[in-house]
Amino acid sequence: MTAESRTITPRALTPEAFAPYGDVMMVETTAKHFEINEGHTTRFHDLARLDLERDGGHPLLSIFRSQPKxxxxxxxxxxxxxxxxxxxYPLSPRPYLVVVAPPGDFDPAAVVAFLVRPDQGVxxxxxxxxxxxxxxxxxxxxLVIDRGGPGDNLAEVRLSPPIRIDLEGGAS
Incomplete structure (x- = not known):
């Protein structure tokens, strides 16, 4: 890595820490929940603010199979x-990594990483x-829920220099 490179250590995912980027979806007793199906099911209700219908969009439901890097x-x-x-939302019983930066003009100095438990979605x-x-x-x-429909709904930036993730540092 060059002297300009940045190394990030993931931290534990919490709803408060992730709030600037989105919602954390998890089964917690603090989430709005209630019994349904004659008391045989607990519904954890309205866990994320889905935004899918803007400019003629519609919901898509997919499964992504991700290979580790x-x-x-x-x-x-x-x-x-x-x-x-x-x-x-993970379908596999393994932790995974989420790396985010705030909306707006991309700022590589604002990139943060979260280590996500297998019972949490984002x-x-x-x-x-x-x-x-x-x-x-x-x-x-x-399991992935995102937007389908007209319009250009993907923007990418190449990281120069790249960012290294320190997985040995733990999620603090």
């Missing part, structure tokens, strides 16, 4: 979806910069 983990691109939100608000899904250790599947 080689270590050391070097990031070379960030992306955003200006016309809609994008929600990821919903990136429209315009939030993020790296594509980052499985750790093994191939992992994610």
């Amino acid at each position: 080689a270590l050391p983990l070097i990031l070379e691109v960030m992306e955003r979806h200006p016309l809609g939100s994008q929600a990821f 919903n990136y608000h429209a315009g939030t910069w993020h790296h594509y899904s980052l499985a750790l250790d093994e191939t992992s599947d994610f």
Whole structure:
């Protein structure tokens, strides 16, 4: 890495820390919840602010299968979806990594990383910069809800210099 390179250590994902970028989806007793189906099911309700219908958009439901990147983990691109939100919920029982930066003009100094538990999902608000899904250790599947429809809903930036993720530093 060059002297200009930046290394980021992931921190634990919490709703408060992630609020500038989107929503954390998880089954917690603090979430609005209630019993349905004759008391056999607990519904954890309205966990994310989905934004999918702007400018003629519609919801898409997909499964992404993500391969882990080689270590050391070097990031070379960030992306955003200006016309809609994008929600990821893990279907595999493994932690994963989320790397984000605030909406607006991309600022490489504002990039942060979160280590996400397998019982947590994220919903990136429209315009939030993020790296594509980052499985750790093994191939992992994610249920994804995002926007389909007209318009250019993908912007990418190349990172120069790249950003290195320090996975040894732990999630503090």
